[in-house]
Amino acid sequence: MNSRNNDPERIVPRENIDFGLDASIPRYWYDNNPYKTRVMDGMQLYFPDGERYFITSVRPYRERITDPILARHVKDFIRQEGQHGIAHTRFNQLLRDQGMPVEQMLALQNERNAYWLRHYSADFNLALTAAFEHFTALLAEAFFSRKEVMAGADPKVKALFAWHAIEEMEHKAVVFNVMTNVARVGYLKRCAAMLYATWQMTYETYRSTDVLLKADGFSWLERKRLFITHLPWMYGRKGIFSSFTGKIIEYLKPGFHPDDIPVVHNYPHWIEAYSQSGDPGKACEAMLAAAH
Numbered sequence: 652m653n654s655r656n657n658d659p660e661r662i663v664p665r666e667n668i669d670f671g672l673d674a675s676i677p678r679y680w681y682d683n684n685p686y687k688t689r690v691m692d693g694m695q696l697y698f699p700d701g702e703r704y705f706i707t708s709v710r711p712y713r714e715r716i717t718d719p720i721l722a723r724h725v726k727d728f729i730r731q732e733g734q735h736g737i738a739h740t741r742f743n744q745l746l747r748d749q750g751m752p753v754e755q756m757l758a759l760q761n762e763r764n765a766y767w768l769r770h771y772s773a774d775f776n777l778a779l780t781a782a783f784e785h786f787t788a789l790l791a792e793a794f795f796s797r798k799e800v801m802a803g804a805d806p807k808v809k810a811l812f813a814w815h816a817i818e819e820m821e822h823k824a825v826v827f828n829v830m831t832n833v834a835r836v837g838y839l840k841r842c843a844a845m846l847y848a849t850w851q852m853t854y855e856t857y858r859s860t861d862v863l864l865k866a867d868g869f870s871w872l873e874r875k876r877l878f879i880t881h882l883p884w885m886y887g888r889k890g891i892f893s894s895f896t897g898k899i900i901e902y903l904k905p906g907f908h909p910d911d912i913p914v915v916h917n918y919p920h921w922i923e924a925y926s927q928s929g930d931p932g933k934a935c936e937a938m939l940a941a942a943h
């Protein structure tokens with residue numbers, strides 16, 4: 652077993668952080684760009700219920716965990732995800748206040764999650780959760796390892812995403828360890844779940860962005876034009892999602908473990924600044940100052 656799995660303290664739940672998420676945040680908080688903003692808004696909108704689905708997927712296995720360190724990791728993973736849900740629910744309220752169809756979007760998501768839980772095996776739901784957790788563990792690398800990606804983002808929203816990305820890296824191996832060591836999910840099911848999750852993430856990112864932009868008043872033609880002109884920003888050589896491709900392929904390798912992928916280089920800067928100041932904004936700035 653990888654040595655970091657044996658560190659009971661590797662996951663640090665940080666509770667009741669105030670990000671100051673309020674109406675002072677501009678509607679288009681990311682580069683004053685509707686498309687970029689709505690891609691991120693669409694992604695974050697699904698976090699609270701997505702995280703509840705993750706916790707539900709792990710729950711059937713909790714009693715079967717005999718390793719006390721893994722049991723502690725699962726407990727801390729649930730605490731972290733619970734806090735993420737609270738913070739992103741606040742952000743969702745801002746989207747509601749802007750007139751975004753948050754309820755309809757969440758209702759669709761919950762229908763889909765309930766369908767998965769009803770129709771797919773517990774093992775497959777766990778494998779899907781492990782796959783989604785792989786994506787969230789990569790957010791820090793995608794958004795915070797290079798200075799330019801978040802340069803034009805609102806500081807409060809940036810701080811929220813940085814904190815979430817940091818904690819996702821801390822608990823990135825938990826569901827995977829439950830899946831392989833407790834549920835004993837095999838290689839093919841793990842890979843099938845990753846392919847399914849990749850398709851879901853890609854489709855949902857496109858669809859939710861489109862729904863939000865439509866609610867903003869952009870016509871069909873304007874939305875297609877925005878999508879096409881932002882393809883390089885998403886999937887180009889330095890695209891925000893481009894770093895995911897190689898990491899998905901790594902996940903598909905037999906014998907892969909999430910700890911094979913190193914923690915992002917500027918992780919310690921966030922940790923140090925946060926422990927000194929208790930301020931997620933300062934921690935985020937310190938992380939970005941150390942970015943490439």
Ligand SMILES: [Fe+2]
Pocket residue numbers: 702731732735787815819
């Ligand atoms: Fe999370």
Ligand SMILES: [Fe+2]
Pocket residue numbers: 732784787819822
């Ligand atoms: Fe997570």
